[in-house]
Amino acid sequence: MKAVLFANTDWYLYNFRRALATSLQRAGYDVLLISPPGPYGNRLRGLGLRWESLPMQRRSLNPLRELALLWHLTRLLRRERPALVHGFTIKCAVYGSLAARLAGIPARVNAVAGMGYVFTSSHVKARLLRPVVRGLLRLALGGRDARLILQNADDVELFRRAGLVDPAHIRLIRGSGVDCAQFAGISRQAPDDGCPRILLASRLLWDKGVGEYVAAIRQLRSQGRMLQALLAGTPDPGNPAAVPEPTIREWVDEGLLTWLGHVDDMAGLLGSVDIVVLPSYREGLPRTLVEAAACGLPLITTDVPGCREVVSDGVDGLLVPMGNSDALALAIARLQDHPAFARQLGEAARRKARMQFDERIVIQRTMAVYAELRDLRAASAESSV
Template sequence: MKAVLFANTDWYLYNFRRALARALQRAGYDVLLISPPGPYGEKLRGLGLRWEPLPMQRRSLNPLRELALLWHLVRLLRRERPALVHGFTIKCAVYGSLAARLAGIPARVNAVAGMGYVFTSSQLKARLLRPVVRGLLRLALGGRDARLILQNADDVELFRQAGLVDPAHVRLIRGSGVNCAQFAAISPQAPANGRPRMLLASRLLWDKGVAEYVDAIRQLRQQGRRFKALLAGTPDPGNPAAVPEATIRGWVDEGLLTWLGHVDDMAGLLGAVDIVVLPSYREGLPRTLVEAAACGLPLITTDVPGCREVVTDGIDGLLVPMGNSDALARAMARLQDDPAFARRLGDAARRKARAQFDERIVVERTMAVYTELCTTSQASVESSV
């Protein structure tokens, strides 16, 4: 049996889905990974996985270029004849599903991790695109041979209310999975000299709460608090909500924080910090929080879809209102002032990560969707003969 996994970056496939691809290989699948070109394609090939680059530009709105991409996908799928196509993120879900239908591929699986820029941004461009994307999603996600994987209960309800897909075809699988054993080896240390190291690690987008994090840091410094603030990640040039690099360098010059840029070794980074912060506006299920939880670190995040799947306020982390830098600053100060409370939160977070978010659980549940869908598709073919 052959499966095609389609994402909008090779980085995503390597960091979030390589465990799934390798598990599929072990189960006897012929797996093809496709994405726009990038440096992680060769890393995937180095793991013994098939990967092909696509002529895809994430921000493109050029109709001719988009039609060319769709036709490229149709020809690729007709050549490969997979049993199923699995698309990740909204654009890949739409294009992969449309191409699969045109190519006669029976089974379609789509994983939408959060609603993305079009649905979360208030910019005019996003608002204009919203009804178009809704229509395309209804077309792409429909049909008895399709399944939609969502990462949090809020998104399940949102899709139900919007009528974008038959609720019976939705499957809730929390996140892309984290190798908890890899991160469990990290033992959080007491902050040196009472100066905790606080970290925000994400794509540097405004809707990740970067501005709120910086404002909270500024407030705490004005209070005379001593701590180290870290920012990890890079601006995403493919996303209109990217934080300009000049703005980030301005914060560094102001002495507010240390910018680490892109970090490959997240386990090493998390082992060197004391508190992880993610004041995001909305998530599918944030991997950074799960990795930090697996390390036993205390978490501060926003009370929004996706984030509250990982954190229960006061039990395994702290929740603050979205867009509220004052509340964020108070939460950061609380964990600095009460290390014992912070440790209790971290211990509870580690237990939750192991029980709910380990990659073994995610891979098993995803493969169960494949089995269900391919069995259904085969039965449909046989009944029509």
């Protein structure tokens, strides 16, 4: 059985789905990974996985370029003849599913991690695109041989209310999975000197709460608090909500934070910090929080879809209102002033990560969706004989 996994970056496939791809290989699948070109394609090949690049531009709205991409995808799928296509993120879900329909591929699986820029932004461009994307989603996600994987209960309800897909075809699988054993086994290196190291690690987008994080740190520093603020990640030029690099360098020059840029060794970084924050506006299910939870770190995040799947306020982390830098500053100060409470939250977060978000659970449930569609096709073939 052949499966095609389609994402909008090779970085995503390598960091979030390589465990799924290798597990599929071990289970006897012939796996092809496809994405726009990038430096992680060769890393995937180095793992013994097939990877091909696509002429795809994430921000493109050029109709001719988009039609060319759709035609390229359709020809690729006709050549490969997979049993199923699994697309990640909204654009890949739409294009992968449309190409699969045109190529006569029997099964389509789509995983949408959050609603993306078009649905979360209030910008005019996003509002204009919204009805178009809704129509494309209805066309792409429909059909008895399609399944939609969502990462949190809020998105499940949103898709049901919007009528974008038959609710019977929605499957809830929380996140892309984390190797909890790897993160639980790291050695903590953060010094116990009363100066906590605070980390925000994400794509550097305004809707990840980067502005609120900086404002909270500025407020805490004005109160004379000793702390070290870290920012990990890079601006995403393919996203209209990207934080400009000159703005980040201004914060660094002001002495507010240390900018680490892209970090490959997240386990090592998490072992060197005391608190992890993510003041995001909306998520599918944030991997950074799950990795930090697996390390036993106290978490602070926003009371929004996706984030509240990982954190229950006062139980395994703290929740603050979205867009509220004052509340974020208060939460950081609370953990700084009460280290025993912070440790209690971190241990509870570790237990929750192991029980709900381990990659073995996610991969098992994803492969069950594949098997469901395979069995449905087999039953259809028997009934037609």
